[in-house]
Amino acid sequence: MISLIDHPFDAADALRDFETRAAGAGAIASFTGLVRGTGKMGIVKTLHLQAFDPLTERGIIAAIGEAKMRWPLSDQTVIHRTGDLVPGEPIVFVATASAHRRAALEAVDYLMDYLKTEAVFWKKETTATGAHWIEPRPEDYTDRNRWSKTGE
Numbered sequence: 001m002i003s004l005i006d007h008p009f010d011a012a013d014a015l016r017d018f019e020t021r022a023a024g025a026g027a028i029a030s031f032t033g034l035v036r037g038t039g040k041m042g043i044v045k046t047l048h049l050q051a052f053d054p055l056t057e058r059g060i061i062a063a064i065g066e067a068k069m070r071w072p073l074s075d076q077t078v079i080h081r082t083g084d085l086v087p088g089e090p091i092v093f094v095a096t097a098s099a100h101r102r103a104a105l106e107a108v109d110y111l112m113d114y115l116k117t118e119a120v121f122w123k124k125e126t127t128a129t130g131a132h133w134i135e136p137r138p139e140d141y142t143d144r145n146r147w148s149k150t151g152e
Contacts, residue, residue, distance in 0.1 A: 001076075002060050004051050006083040011090045014079055022075040022097035029104035030095035031112055037087035039134070042127040047134075049082045049091070049123055056120040063114040067096070070110065070147075071103035078111060080121075113144040 001021075011032040022028055035047045051057075060078055067073060075097040085091055092115060096107040115121075116136055123134040 001078070002057055002064070003077075003079045004053065004057060004082055005079065006081070008089060009079055009081070009093070011093050014077070014093045015095060018075070018077050018095040018097070021077075022095075025074050025097035025104075026099040027101040027104040028095060028097045029101070029108045030093065031108050032090050033092040033112075035085045035087045035089050035091050039125045039127060039132070041125065041129050041132045044087050044125050044127055046126045047085045047087075047091070047123060048126070048131075049080075049085065049121055051080070051082050052120045052122075059119055060115070063111055063118070067107045067110050071096075071098060071107045073098050073103065073107055076107065076111070078115070080115065080119075082121075110147055113140070113147060116140045117144040 015030050018030070019028060035044065037044055064076055064078070067076065073096050077093070077095050079093040081091050094108050094111045094115070096104045098104040098107070117140050125132050125134055
């Protein structure tokens with residue numbers, strides 16, 4: 001399941017729904033990302049996210065397909081916010097289910113690395129010094145490169 005939404009969501013509710021849907025799995029792993037209160041340019045007032053649909057959704061579907069080829073997943077979900085968010089709000093929720101923990105954990109990590117570096121989202125922070133576009137950090141690309149076959 002993929003949901004690109006422009007309204008707040010409750011990550012605890014998302015996890016409960018996923019656990020119900022993935023009943024019978026041996027392992028469920030999840031990650032909830034929150035809007036940080038401090039960015040490169042200071043205290044964050046708001047974070048604006050814009051997706052480019054249907055391209056954004058197609059990319060996430062492809063990343064899930066790749067995850068399913070790498071790990072034996074029985075279910076997965078990605079919820080990602082768009083629009084204006086404030087610090088502390090959930091921005092992303094990723095969950096996977098598998099028979100064993102390693103597959104579930106690695107698949108969540110893989111999907112988050114995709115979302116941080118490859119997914120088509122534009123992010124802009126507003127701070128006291130104005131609005132600033134956000135790019136992935138070099139560390140985000142290093143994390144993403146762990147999954148390539150060549151390591152490049």
